[in-house]
Amino acid sequence: MALCDEKVTIRVAELPSSGKVKISASMILPWGNSIKYESFALFTADSSGTLDLSKQKPDSGSYDFPDSMGLIDSMRRVSGKLGDIVKNMTVSASIFIDIVAECGQDKASVRLKRLIKLPEVKNQAIADEFVGELFYTENSDNQTIIFIGGSGSGLAINAPLAAALASHGFNVLSVSYFGEKGLPDKLSEIPLEYFEKVFAWLSKNPITRGKEIQLFGMSKGAELSLLLASRYPFITKVAAMAPHAYCFQGLAFKAVSSWTCQGESVPFIQLKTRWLITNMISSMVKNKPFGFTHTYKKGLEAAKNKEDARIKVENAKADLLLFTTKQNNMWNSYDGCVQIMDTLRKNNYKQKYDLIVYEDAGEPYYVPYIIPVSESTAKMAPRLVLSMGGTLQGNSYARVDSWKKTIDFFKN
16 A cells, blocks of 8 residues: 555566466546556566566556556557546545466456545635645644645645645645636636635645745646745745746637736736637648647747736746746747746846656656546647657656656645
């Protein structure tokens, strides 16, 4: 039994010298028995009859690189629908992964029990001043992290990440800002003042009172986290996965900002729907994966208000840790992060800041080993597949490494 984000070592011994071995893995998510994942890999044992998946590349199978968790990351959904994954998600039930090794007529199996959160981590739903969920440990002096998800987020899908992060010794407040009851339906024209209610609640709550304000954002949530830090100097730390240097148009097919402040639109980079449709058609004709990066690049090329729409990160008073990738198919976060770092250097930014870049990854960020990396692609229509970018190996590494570095950043 271990936390869901912990790596396990898979070894097989007492095999014939150079024996052929098939190792299979299967997983059913605890909140949906209809959703099943499977993977497999074929190996050749070494001369002593042993096999270590952390050191040996498969001969063939679901993945092709040495990694003891390669079977988990490369799992493919064989039953259930993608939309079912975010329904009825629970953090209290365990995930079970069955691993079977076969060599000739011999077979051995093991079941891994994986906890999404430690038993001492409790949760509290919040629905009065704002919509969120607090994961905490009673009678602790844990620091508090506000988690802000991206355009595909919600309380349900954020819960496993927040619960797993809280299991590493934090209080984690997952905050929704659209798509929940009482909130805007779309990620469009979200008032920044909404988060002032969050900050005030944290200062009064007996569990979190007196703790520093620290943010952890992903994608559009990372854009928002940097924007908040640039306007609220009491924010002391921000970890941002796939952020950008600018505020962009909201995601409601209207030429309005993602954010407002005091009733006024926060300046934004406009995105034309025709750019998106043209790119989708081109992807279908070429039978290539589709993404949104092209649209964001076009928006920046056409923009006449880039300085107004730029997030003034130099005004922040927080330590910053940014993560980006070179194959992000959702938006050109790498270009934005390079610009952010240049801005911080030119302004002699006084707080600590760092940028972590992953060469072969897209936008894979989530708690490791729950939702397989293979879910970073989705079929939207015949010949139209949305891909977040990157390779399986690159995304697997980026997900695990960014998670570890984020935990270290908030602990230190």
